[in-house]
Structure formats: C-alpha cells, structure tokens
Amino acid sequence: MIETKKIVAIGGSAGSLPVVLQILQTISPNFIIPIVIVLHRLKNTPSELDKIVSITRSDLKLKEPDDKEPVYPGYIYIAPANYHLLVEADKCFSLDYSEPVQYSRPSIDVTFESMAAVYGADLSAILLSGANNDGMEGITRVIEKGGKAIVQSPVTSEYPVMPAAAIRKNPAAFVCTPVEIIGYLEQLNPF
Amino acid sequence: MTNEEVDEIILLLHREHGYDFSNYSPASFKRRVLRVIALNRIANFYDLKFALVNDKKFAGHFVQEITVNVTEMFRDPQFFSALSSRVLPTLASYPSIKIWHAGCSTGEEVYSLAILLHEAGLLKRSRIYATDINTAALEKAKKGIIDVRLVKEYTQSYIKTGGKNDFSSYYTARYDNAIIKKELRESVVFSQHNLVVDGAFNEFQLICCRNVLIYFNRVLQNRVLNLFYNSLAPLGFMGLGIKEAILFADIKNKFDAVDNTVKIFRRKD
Known part of the structure; x- marks a missing residue:
C-alpha cells in the first residue's frame, strides 16, 4: 500500500458546500492523502454524504467513518451528522456525542484540535465560509502544532464571518481563494 | 494539559x-x-x-x-422504526420480554423504547433493566422528567419513527417540566452497572447500548461486546449507535447483521 503521513482537514459552515463540491470535482483521482471534511448541518437529517456522492464523481472514495475505523489513504471522510469527529493517536477515528461546541456538532474546532495533536506538521487544515466562530480555535491549535492553516478569503466567502474571525485571531494563517486552495491541494499530492 | x-x-x-x-x-x-x-x-x-x-x-x-450524559428521545428515528418493524414482532413471540438498556444516562432513550413497546402491545409483559455508571443520571432518569422546551423536538422525532399516537399522551406537562406517564416509568428498573468491571446479571432478548462504546477504546469495546453476547438469549438482538461497529471485536462472527445501517445485530445461536 502507498504510504502517506500527510492529512487534510476541511471545515465549513454556511456557504461552504459549493466550495467543497468544487474541490471534490477537481481533485485528482490519484489523490492519496486522506481528507476529513466537517460540515455543519441540520441534525436528525439523513446523511449529507448521499447528496455529496450524488453530485460528485463516482471514482472518489467517500465515506462517513464508523467509530474506531482506521484512517486510510485515498479516502475522503465526511463527519457524520450529530457527532463530534476526533482522531486518536493510533490514527483511528473516534466519535463523540457530548455537548455541542459553539452550538455545533460536529464541531470544526474539535476535529481540527484533535487532528493537530496527532498529525502536527503533517496536517493541512482548511477553513471555509461560515456564519459563526467555529474553527477559529481549531486553526490556532493547528498553527501551534506546526501544521499548515489555510482560511478561505472572506471576499470569496458567501458568509465571511467564520473565516474573518479565524484570520483575525490567527495572523499566521494563509488566506486563499477557492482556486488557490485547489492549487495547494494539487501540489500537496506526491503523484 | x-x-x-x-x-x-x-x-x-x-x-x-x-x-x-x-x-x-x-x-x-x-x-x-x-x-x-x-x-x-x-x-x-x-x-x-x-x-x-x-x-x-x-x-x-x-x-x-x-462521563457523557447527553441524550435525547427518539434520537435517530430510523433506528427506532427499524426496532419496531424488525425486532419487536419477534419479541412478541415471547411470553415475557427482558430488555437491557446499558448506558441509559438520564433515560430518554429508555422511555422512547417503552413507548414503542406500548404501541406494539408488549409493554405489560416487558421488563426493561436500564443501567448506567452515573448515579446522578440514574436518579434523574427514575423521575422521568423532561424539559418542556425539548418536547417539540421530541414530538417531531417521534412522528418520524412512525409513532401511532399523539406524543402528548405519554407525558403530563407541569410548569417547565413534562413528566413521563407512570405506566411507562413502571416498566423500567434503573440500577448502577459499570461496563468496565461489572458482569452479566440476567439473560435478555434485546440489549440496547447506543453511543456508549464510542467512548471506549477497542480493548474495552471488545470486553463489553463479549459481555453483551453472554447476556443475550440465543437469537437475541443487540442495538448499537448508528456509527458503532462490531468489526473490530473478536466475536464479530457470532452476530448476524439485522440492519447494518442502523446497527441492529442478532446473536447467531
């Protein structure tokens, strides 16, 4: 099996779905680095995954992880509705049904923090459009642990509040347009 | 830290x-x-x-x-409707039905289950043993009091499970609280049980343990799944949280999947 130590985390709220879809539509079929996507959504609705799968390409390996499932290269994981998604030191997913954080479950902060602790400099975390403050603390943790923090530029965000808050708190974060984010991901892949 | x-x-x-x-x-x-x-x-x-x-x-x-004590009534309506359509008809063939709800927290899912049993005409011959490590949560569960502000959401979830009655027939509203009806409360025995160290205490036709295993590592998950296997009657059912898997347990082959999307399993023999 092809090995990669790297991992990508993407967090988005209101207005982020079009950007996520754009990323998924343009990504190379050989993209080996696992991607973990956390999107805010309504609770007790059936899986968002089905919707994403139906409007993206059939060659992508998209999955909502089960608890304690190992993180595999080449997979794109979507955080299941109504759970926080964490990654343990042994690089397995762990789900958590505790209180919402910043009114959100899944919380972007929770996933970013836990992945920053495990992956350190191997993590690239990308925060997209949104209308609240989730992700701001998570981006701080990513930078503290030596990871790459990227925030969608507020001018290109349908809802700029979330990225603007993260940028204000984290001057070290890279501010990118969706096109630049896609370009960054392309050069990250070893193939 | x-x-x-x-x-x-x-x-x-x-x-x-x-x-x-x-x-x-x-x-x-x-x-x-x-x-x-x-x-x-x-x-x-x-x-x-x-x-x-x-x-x-x-x-x-x-x-x-x-310990996490977040819970709600009829969480994952598709789980509860699968329980109604695929498990309760089989339980109906038993003269008396014993159910273990492990990790019941403040009892919201226990009472959801009691409502389903009531609607299937099985509550009178069912006994639910609801356990948790957390005695404060159990005390709250026994009282059957829910915050009246959550009733609207619970009613919607109840309707999504395919509930047959008016949800308000299952509680009495009093000021800021809604109190679960006595006949539902009387079908449940609450007691402390710690899945980390305690063993089997009875034999059940159904064990529900939802969103508890997620807080355990694989070693402890394995122990608990063995405990459940040994606490199930032959062909007994086990319902887990919809994102919990038995794939990593040594006894995974001793269960059949009844419904793998909502994680209902059945002991093979």
Whole structure:
C-alpha cells in the first residue's frame, strides 16, 4: 500500500458546500492523502454524504467513518451528522456525542484540535465560509502544532464571518481563494 | 494539559476512587477532563490533583461529569422504526420480554423504547433493566422528567419513527417540566452497572447500548461486546449507535447483521 503521513482537514459552515463540491470535482483521482471534511448541518437529517456522492464523481472514495475505523489513504471522510469527529493517536477515528461546541456538532474546532495533536506538521487544515466562530480555535491549535492553516478569503466567502474571525485571531494563517486552495491541494499530492 | 498528565489523573481516579478509565478513548476523555476543569474554574493540573485526592465530594462530582450524559428521545428515528418493524414482532413471540438498556444516562432513550413497546402491545409483559455508571443520571432518569422546551423536538422525532399516537399522551406537562406517564416509568428498573468491571446479571432478548462504546477504546469495546453476547438469549438482538461497529471485536462472527445501517445485530445461536 502507498504510504502517506500527510492529512487534510476541511471545515465549513454556511456557504461552504459549493466550495467543497468544487474541490471534490477537481481533485485528482490519484489523490492519496486522506481528507476529513466537517460540515455543519441540520441534525436528525439523513446523511449529507448521499447528496455529496450524488453530485460528485463516482471514482472518489467517500465515506462517513464508523467509530474506531482506521484512517486510510485515498479516502475522503465526511463527519457524520450529530457527532463530534476526533482522531486518536493510533490514527483511528473516534466519535463523540457530548455537548455541542459553539452550538455545533460536529464541531470544526474539535476535529481540527484533535487532528493537530496527532498529525502536527503533517496536517493541512482548511477553513471555509461560515456564519459563526467555529474553527477559529481549531486553526490556532493547528498553527501551534506546526501544521499548515489555510482560511478561505472572506471576499470569496458567501458568509465571511467564520473565516474573518479565524484570520483575525490567527495572523499566521494563509488566506486563499477557492482556486488557490485547489492549487495547494494539487501540489500537496506526491503523484 | 499533556497526555502524561491525563494518564496521571486516570491512575489517581483508579487508585483513590476505584474508577478505571484507562480504556476510554483518549481523545474524548481528555476533552472531558478539560471541560470539567473549565466548568469548575480549576486553575491548574496540581489543583485538580489535590482536589481529587483530598475532596471526596469533588471527586464524586468529577466522575459524574467526566462521563457523557447527553441524550435525547427518539434520537435517530430510523433506528427506532427499524426496532419496531424488525425486532419487536419477534419479541412478541415471547411470553415475557427482558430488555437491557446499558448506558441509559438520564433515560430518554429508555422511555422512547417503552413507548414503542406500548404501541406494539408488549409493554405489560416487558421488563426493561436500564443501567448506567452515573448515579446522578440514574436518579434523574427514575423521575422521568423532561424539559418542556425539548418536547417539540421530541414530538417531531417521534412522528418520524412512525409513532401511532399523539406524543402528548405519554407525558403530563407541569410548569417547565413534562413528566413521563407512570405506566411507562413502571416498566423500567434503573440500577448502577459499570461496563468496565461489572458482569452479566440476567439473560435478555434485546440489549440496547447506543453511543456508549464510542467512548471506549477497542480493548474495552471488545470486553463489553463479549459481555453483551453472554447476556443475550440465543437469537437475541443487540442495538448499537448508528456509527458503532462490531468489526473490530473478536466475536464479530457470532452476530448476524439485522440492519447494518442502523446497527441492529442478532446473536447467531
């Protein structure tokens, strides 16, 4: 099996779905680095995954992880509705049904923090459009642990509040347009 | 807080108070510890250690707070409707039905299950044993009191499960509370049981344990799934949280999947 130590985390709220879809539509079929996507959504609705799968390409390996499932290269994981998604030191997913954080479950902060602790400099975390403050603390943790923090530029965000808050708190974060984010991901892949 | 400091807390809780959290999922356990520290405005790691050793009341409170007690009625309506359509018809063939709800927290899912049994005409010959590690949560569960502000959401979830009646027939509203009807409460026996150390105590046709295994590492998940297997009658059913898997347990081949999307399994023999 092809090995990669790297991992990508993407967090988005209101207005982020079009950007996520754009990323998924343009990504190379050989993209080996696992991607973990956390999107805010309504609770007790059936899986968002089905919707994403139906409007993206059939060659992508998209999955909502089960608890304690190992993180595999080449997979794109979507955080299941109504759970926080964490990654343990042994690089397995762990789900958590505790209180919402910043009114959100899944919380972007929770996933970013836990992945920053495990992956350190191997993590690239990308925060997209949104209308609240989730992700701001998570981006701080990513930078503290030596990871790459990227925030969608507020001018290109349908809802700029979330990225603007993260940028204000984290001057070290890279501010990118969706096109630049896609370009960054392309050069990250070893193939 | 470093991982080593978390390990020290785990060691201390075991040594001083007999609670073993060493096989809990580390990432979420650490979050719980940080949450309790923030809620109780504890200044640093040493203050926490000092309080855990010297303040018995605080230590008890800490253990209650560290376990997750978030729950709701009819969470995952598709799970409950699968239970109604695929499990209850089989349970109906037993003269008396014994059910274990493990990790019941404040009881919301236990009462959801009791409502389904009532609507299937099975409640009168059912006995639900609901257990949790957390005695404060159990006390709350026994009272059957729910916050009236949540009733609207629970009603919607109840309707999504395909509920047959008016949800308001299952509770009495009083000021800010809704109290679960007596006949539902009387079908449940609540008692303390710690999945980490306690063993089998009866034989059941159905065990529900939803969103509890997620807080355990694979070692402890394996122990608990073996405990459930040994507590099930032949061909007994087991319902887990919809994102919980038995794939990593040594006894996975001793269960058949009844419904793999909502994680209902059945003991093979």
